[in-house]
Amino acid sequence: RSKTLTAEEEARRRFGRKDALREQLELERRALEVVEQLLESSVAEDFLLESAKFITPANYRDAVEERSILKLCGYPTCPKQLGKIPSQQFKISTKTNRVYDITERKRFCSNFCYKASKEFELQIPKTPLWLRKLERSQVEIVLVCSSQQNLKEPVLPLVDSQAQHLIQKRITVEKLSSCLRTIVGPLHLTLSDVSTDLNDLVKTFRFTNTNIVHKSPEWTLIAVVLLHVLSTVSPVVRGALEADSSVDYVKTLLKELGLEEQHLLSLVELNVPAQT
Numbered sequence: 001r002s003k004t005l006t007a008e009e010e011a012r013r014r015f016g017r018k019d020a021l022r023e024q025l026e027l028e029r030r031a032l033e034v035v036e037q038l039l040e041s042s043v044a045e046d047f048l049l050e051s052a053k054f055i056t057p058a059n060y061r062d063a064v065e066e067r068s069i070l071k072l073c074g075y076p077t078c079p080k081q082l083g084k085i086p087s088q089q090f091k092i093s094t095k096t097n098r099v100y101d102i103t104e105r106k107r108f109c110s111n112f113c114y115k116a117s118k119e120f121e122l123q124i125p126k127t128p129l130w131l132r133k134l135e136r137s138q139v140e141i142v143l144v145c146s147s148q149q150n151l152k153e154p155v156l157p158l159v160d161s162q163a164q165h166l167i168q169k170r171i172t173v174e175k176l177s178s179c180l181r182t183i184v185g186p187l188h189l190t191l192s193d194v195s196t197d198l199n200d201l202v203k204t205f206r207f208t209n210t211n212i213v214h215k216s217p218e219w220t221l222i223a224v225v226l227l228h229v230l231s232t233v234s235p236v237v238r239g240a241l242e243a244d245s246s247v248d249y250v251k252t253l254l255k256e257l258g259l260e261e262q263h264l265l266s267l268v269e270l271n272v273p274a275q276t
């Protein structure tokens with residue numbers, strides 16, 4: 001930091017305050033121009049390499065984000081369009097069962113482009129634009145090329161353990177809600193009939209890396225069991241489940257899951273505290 005300050009003082013003395021400010025604005029304007037050009041659908045590799053001289057890592061991250069908003073792969077040399085961008089911020093790895101933040105990864109068409117972009121970003125000098133001309137040595141930037149087959153899986157940021165727990169809870173509520181959305185209609189219920197009680201119930205769950213990973217039919221079964229559990233505290237849910245059409249619907253659902261009514265009842269009993 002002191003080194004930067006000394007350089008700054010020196011520069012200010014050399015150009016005078018006004019000139020320095022004018023120059024700084026000029027450099028920022030040019031940086032924005034370069035960012036603008038990085039939004040072209042496919043930027044030449046030479047241009048990308050050259051651009052590092054005129055922009056900061058923050059400018060580059062802006063360009064990546066802008067590109068993804070335009071539905072272009074975030075890596076400027078890649079001409080691919082982004083397909084449907086997942087709306088969620090987190091992803092559970094099926095290999096490690098841990099929760100990862102995919103905010104950045106979502107901006108790229110492939111692991112390759114994500115990795116190549118990260119590598120490029122890391123090589124952009126962190127020096128403020130107006131101090132760069134005082135730097136003697138120019139850093140040589142290298143782009144990751146597609147023929148390099150030794151690319152390992154990119155490292156996604158892992159979420160810390162306390163946040164993991166909150167996210168596990170959120171994922172569970174999200175999964176259950178999306179299952180319930182299709183179930184509640186035929187049962188003549190609405191999501192708002194169940195959401196408060198469901199949230200309270202989920203709060204009591206003890207999550208681990210493995211018990212939040214389920215296949216879709218399993219989530220459906222969990223949702224049905226929890227609805228029956230809720231019926232012991234909620235008259236609205238109890239009434240809805242007792243209707244003939246609901247009984248038929250649940251039976252059909254269980255059949256599709258390869259289960260009998262007895263299975264459901266025993267699962268519900270496991271989850272309801274014994275009544276005295």
Ligand SMILES: [Zn+2]
Nearest residue numbers: 073078109113
């Ligand atoms: Zn790409």
